Amino acid sequence: VPTSDSAPATAAPPRLRRDARANQDKIIAAARNVYRRSGLDVSMEEIASEAGVGLATVHRRFSREQLVEAVFAERAREFLALAQDCLTQPDKWNAFVSYLEGLCVMHAEDRCTSDVLTLRLPRSPLLGDLRDQLYYAQLELIQQAQAHGDLRPDFAAEDVILILLAIGGVISATAGTAPESWRRVFALIVSSLRAERADELPAPPQADDLLAALAKPRAGRRPSGLPAS
């Protein structure tokens, strides 16, 4: 991500740098809105227009790649904040369920950028690092809930992704007029996650296979900003 004082001058007066920073934030927020509405295959013109700045201003601050990365990095930090917040909860089952539910709520609000979670997303060192942090925070939530005997012992990190994909399937079909429908399916799934109810399950997908499946962009939703790998 370009910093506010990267492009034109290191000696710019403070007010100019503040303006540049404000423009940058405005462009990122606008990009996020446009991505949410229309997916990642949008023109820089649409983003400039949403931000109320000229196209040249957008191009001066961001390449297409950098803009996608900036939006997804912001999103990844929100997921990470959720996980860290849940880790402070004393009850480890509630902490785990709050995390899962929080993910689903965030997914319901903005399906486009939650691809950062399912890895259906461009790779970049910044995003990779954030994703690693998220992965370990999530693993801790899972392991704590299992250590306390609340969460079924065969629950795997891959299941978080599978559950989010399932909830996403409900959300994307019902968002129009029955937007709370996903909560019923979520409640069903959560009730089956308690350790004392653990029937035998089919094995989770191999992590590599799951990631490969997800890395393959779906028709019409291909992140066009960054290279696929």
Add this chain to the structure above:
Amino acid sequence: VPTSDSAPATAAPPRLRRDARANQDKIIAAARNVYRRSGLDVSMEEIASEAGVGLATVHRRFSREQLVEAVFAERAREFLALAQDCLTQPDKWNAFVSYLEGLCVMHAEDRCTSDVLTLRLPRSPLLGDLRDQLYYAQLELIQQAQAHGDLRPDFAAEDVILILLAIGGVISATAGTAPESWRRVFALIVSSLRAERADELPAPPQADDLLAALAKPRAGRRPSGLPAS
């Protein structure tokens, strides 16, 4: 659906009528393949080419609308056969679970035409009738399993659709390299459906709201053959 002896003559010789019927079946099978691969927004040329017949032959037998209707009617009959087959099973819980699982398997094999189930689909008297039959067969499966105390009493017909949407979300993301992933989520959901485990759930969506949500075509998957209502 046009019948084989509709167009040219009532007095056509038997062999000609047999040929016409064979052509018609070939065209329906080809349309189904093309829809499965590319969705419903495909040209009649693509379907003719897949069927190995001329475009004029396709146009002589089917309008775009009739072809979509014929393919979906075939699919609806398959779902109905599944439901009726499950109704003959003596164990009512197994019958219900077999039905749900069968729907998911058929959905995994061909997501396009399973829109017939979620009603995200053109209306026609023929399809409406098949859908009613399917609805009542499914209701009987649900009520039998509830009457035997196996299925949670708050399970609603709408839940079948919600579950299929959830499984569809997993399938559409993982079909590439982890195509069995949905079975794990399915097993989780089923294990939460047993009556003795029934936690309180959020209410199901109002049937009208759910149908309205589903009737609204999703981007890129609009059935273009028939009018939306």
